[in-house]
Amino acid sequence: MNxxxxxxxxxxxxAIGIAALFMLAMKVSNLSTLGNxxxxxxxxxxxxxxxxxxxxxxxxxGVRVGRVDKIDYDLHTFQAVVTMKIEDQxxxxxxxxxxxxxxxxxxxxxxxxxEPGGSMTSLKDGGRIQLTQSALVMEQIIGQFLYSMAADKxxxxxxxxxxxxxxxxxxxxxxxP
Amino acid sequence: MTGLLQRLGHAALGYFRRLGRGNLFxxxxxxxxxxxxxxxxxxxxxxxxxxxxxxxxxxxxxxxVGMVMGLQGYNTLVDFGAEESLGVLVALSLxxxxxxxxxxxxxxGRAGSALTAEIGLMKATxxxxxxxxxxxxxxxxxxxxRFLAAFLSMPLLAAIFSAVGVFGxxxxxxxxxxxDDGAFWSQMQDKVDFYDDVMNGVIKxxxxxxxxxxxxxxxxxxxxxxxxxxxxxxxxTVVHSALVVLxxxxxxxxxxxxx
Numbered sequence: 001m002n003x004x005x006x007x008x009x010x011x012x013x014x015a016i017g018i019a020a021l022f023m024l025a026m027k028v029s030n031l032s033t034l035g036n037x038x039x040x041x042x043x044x045x046x047x048x049x050x051x052x053x054x055x056x057x058x059x060x061x062g063v064r065v066g067r068v069d070k071i072d073y074d075l076h077t078f079q080a081v082v083t084m085k086i087e088d089q090x091x092x093x094x095x096x097x098x099x100x101x102x103x104x105x106x107x108x109x110x111x112x113x114x115e116p117g118g119s120m121t122s123l124k125d126g127g128r129i130q131l132t133q134s135a136l137v138m139e140q141i142i143g144q145f146l147y148s149m150a151a152d153k154x155x156x157x158x159x160x161x162x163x164x165x166x167x168x169x170x171x172x173x174x175x176x177p
Numbered sequence: 178m179t180g181l182l183q184r185l186g187h188a189a190l191g192y193f194r195r196l197g198r199g200n201l202f203x204x205x206x207x208x209x210x211x212x213x214x215x216x217x218x219x220x221x222x223x224x225x226x227x228x229x230x231x232x233x234x235x236x237x238x239x240x241x242v243g244m245v246m247g248l249q250g251y252n253t254l255v256d257f258g259a260e261e262s263l264g265v266l267v268a269l270s271l272x273x274x275x276x277x278x279x280x281x282x283x284x285x286g287r288a289g290s291a292l293t294a295e296i297g298l299m300k301a302t303x304x305x306x307x308x309x310x311x312x313x314x315x316x317x318x319x320x321x322x323r324f325l326a327a328f329l330s331m332p333l334l335a336a337i338f339s340a341v342g343v344f345g346x347x348x349x350x351x352x353x354x355x356x357d358d359g360a361f362w363s364q365m366q367d368k369v370d371f372y373d374d375v376m377n378g379v380i381k382x383x384x385x386x387x388x389x390x391x392x393x394x395x396x397x398x399x400x401x402x403x404x405x406x407x408x409x410x411x412x413x414t415v416v417h418s419a420l421v422v423l424x425x426x427x428x429x430x431x432x433x434x435x436x
Contacts, residue, residue: 010225
């Protein structure tokens, strides 16, 4: 095997290896979207962010416009502070835009959904969203649901108990859990 | 009783002696690496036999591993209606684990065993002693270029393995099973992080290249200079490399992703 062929083959090998690495970086991983570090940051405070994570998507009408950049906890207001990075091309959301944390699908990841308001002044870099809606936590929802069911039952029952047929309704009581 | 104890002690001392010689050998090799900058031709010639000749098995295995993962992953994911996540599954498992590990195992079997046999045979036919007689340092002339070639080839081979594997998963997932093309790539890009996943995979493959190269060359250099000794050394190379790669992979994974 002469030296020239060997060198060409090794050169080709190194080139293919680097190309593979480049493909992994650009096509497989998020480097291409991470690369454009441009964009502006806005913050929003939430009572509860649920399972929101850094790099979770930020969407408007379902279109992804940015990502969650940082999640902090403010010890003065006792609220979570979420910093979002919005891409430069989506500039000019109104100042009274509201932010909610939703879940994609039943078991999917959580994301921040923005909903533009009607204000004429727009959010600047470092601006803060005032209107926020926290993530829904399953246990809280179930708890509230049970509580309101119990309250409904009670409300149904009370007129019966004070009515003339109190004895009859007492007989039905064991059916109600 | 004393005979048993003596045998145990003999085995333990022999083990530590080998370990110590192995470390001295590594230090000697590392010390002679800077000299390689003056003679890159030696390294290039070794990269041919260590790297280029391994590409075929790497590409073929990568393609089939990716395709099998595409098929198996689809069958599980479709139950949850999450078949769009197939790209994430294939890419993450390849980039984080299978790429570096399987490439290192194949590398040990294809290139490591060849290195051991070559060096062992050089020793058995007294070529290494002949070099010393001519005041040529065999570590500098024979070992160092091979070590550097293994060290440089391994990350490239692992990257090729992962890239081809992702392509294989794409072929099966999108081409055969009808997963949506855009969702396949966009979900993958969403979930695979360049620094956390891709770079950690590259770091793993660099570590594996270092270790496999060290084991293969040392086993050859330390082989009993007979036909039987060389064959045993070759076997040891493959077995030890595989064990060390799998063990180190657990440690590295625990360090990188465990926290």
